[in-house]
Amino acid sequence: MASSRSLARFWEWGKNIVCVGRNYAEHAKEMGNALPAEPLFFLKPSSAYLREGSPILRPYYCSDLHHEVELGVVIGKRTQAVSQEAAMEHVGGYALCLDMTARDTQKECKKKGLPWTLAKAFSTSCPVSEFVPKEKIPDPHKLKIWLKVNGQLRQEGETSSMIFSIPHLISYISEIVTLEEGDLILTGSPSGVGSVQEGDEIEAGIGDILSMRFKVAQQTRRS
Numbered sequence: 001m002a003s004s005r006s007l008a009r010f011w012e013w014g015k016n017i018v019c020v021g022r023n024y025a026e027h028a029k030e031m032g033n034a035l036p037a038e039p040l041f042f043l044k045p046s047s048a049y050l051r052e053g054s055p056i057l058r059p060y061y062c063s064d065l066h067h068e069v070e071l072g073v074v075i076g077k078r079t080q081a082v083s084q085e086a087a088m089e090h091v092g093g094y095a096l097c098l099d100m101t102a103r104d105t106q107k108e109c110k111k112k113g114l115p116w117t118l119a120k121a122f123s124t125s126c127p128v129s130e131f132v133p134k135e136k137i138p139d140p141h142k143l144k145i146w147l148k149v150n151g152q153l154r155q156e157g158e159t160s161s162m163i164f165s166i167p168h169l170i171s172y173i174s175e176i177v178t179l180e181e182g183d184l185i186l187t188g189s190p191s192g193v194g195s196v197q198e199g200d201e202i203e204a205g206i207g208d209i210l211s212m213r214f215k216v217a218q219q220t221r222r223s
């Protein structure tokens, strides 16, 4: 198991960002989706990471950029086909994450049966907070995660409402994708996702444990 010290800057060296979707019933409902029978997941590249102080860039091809606030689980050691019972031993800590989504692009991809890469994997699509060592969060299923845009509350969810628990997600994902130390799992968004515009300020937090702020800017196209 890596020490919290080495995981403290996981975004600099963690390889895989695994994002779980439709893991809150209210969010699945607001997007018009049925509840999943088993976890749904997709990937972002590690170049999607963004830290406070730099802006979220709305991609040039997107006219409806959405915020999704999610609890992130940072993997502490190599994890392959772990059981649910042993899964929490593989957690090194947590972080708050945004799964920024080009919603109009995602709708087009869904219509055409295409993967969600353009909608979910663009540069700056994964803003993250500071790292929280596992010892500081005794029960990750008892947290409130929230998000405001320009001071107005948009999302407030309880992690107890996840359809698939964190051990279930780690066990399921690790049978398909081997997870490495420093990898991150985004556990899905509660309801209340919505649009942000150039110049908006997003503030998000885990209860009163931590908060983070990001500005939204427009990506300019090179040619």
Ligand SMILES: O=C(O)/C=C/C(=O)CC(=O)C(=O)O
Binding pocket: 019, 020, 021, 022, 023, 024, 027, 031, 033, 068, 099, 101, 187, 188, 189
């Ligand atoms: O199915 C849709 O229309 C949208 C699904 C998502 O964007 C899934 C997530 O990323 C999530 O639930 O957090």
Ligand SMILES: [Mg+2]
Binding pocket: 019, 020, 021, 068, 070, 099, 188, 189
């Ligand atoms: Mg999401």
